[in-house]
Amino acid sequence: MDGKNFELIYSDNENKTFGTGFVINRKYEQKIMNFEAVDDRICYLRIRGNFNSVIIISAPAATEEKDELVRTVFTIN
Secondary structure, X not given: OEOOOEEEEEEEOOOOOOEEEEEEEHHHHXXXXXEEEOOOOOEEEXXXXXXXXXXXXXXXXXXXXXXXXXXXXXXXX
């Protein structure tokens, strides 16, 4: 998925029910060193900085709006 000034890079499964990712401003595209989808719910982005590289991890989390069973199952998995 691309926009005029941004790019969306993400992980997703076949059913399009889960997924996580990053919205990157196009002026920073050349700074991206690596993007890896560990699975359909976890991914990371490695960005080149001026002095060090930075790794950003993206993973979903259950919200307080979900019932306690859903939050418990989410944290166990």
